[in-house]
Amino acid sequence: MKKLVCYLAVALIVGCSSTSRMIDSNIDVAELNNGTELSQSKVTIYLNNEGTDRASVRFETRYQSEPNRVHRLYIFDEDVPALKLLLTKVLKDELTVQDMLEPVSFGRDKGMFGQTKAGDKEYVRINTVEGSYLFPESSIPNLINVLNQLQDAAKRKTNK
Secondary structure, eight states, X not given: OHHHHHHHHHHHHHHXXXXXXXXXXXXXXXXXXXXXXEEEEEOEEEEESTTSTTOEEEEEEOOTTSTTOOEEEEEEGGGHHHHHHHHHHHHTTOOOHHHHHSOEEETTEEEEEEEEEETTEEEEEEEOSSOEXXXXXXXXXXXXXXXXXXXXXXXXXXXX
């Protein structure tokens, strides 16, 4: 009887655990200091809970200035439309000050979206409780692609 209870407990834990898989991406984040780019670091992106009620992507990076600390950014499927709209506005050079003043949802957290220029480069800035993420403008199409993958994962949950 004890073995049966143990097996059921393990099956329940394994069955209820979230799934996560790495997504191929070509996205960098930059570190700036006094308006100068210090370095760029690669971002590892995971698609979490695909086909469930809480599909999300998790961005993870280690900045060169803090190699022992992992910085994370979570984006949930319900956050995608607003974020895609803002990224598209940046690409079309239509982002307004009002857009940057409105908080953006990241799950239960709120963050700010903006645009930063340093030297001759432009960056998309996302500020959250976890920290600030500066994505070079060249990464925007790849960011939109990741958001599309997240939307597809959310569609699979509604088709089940």
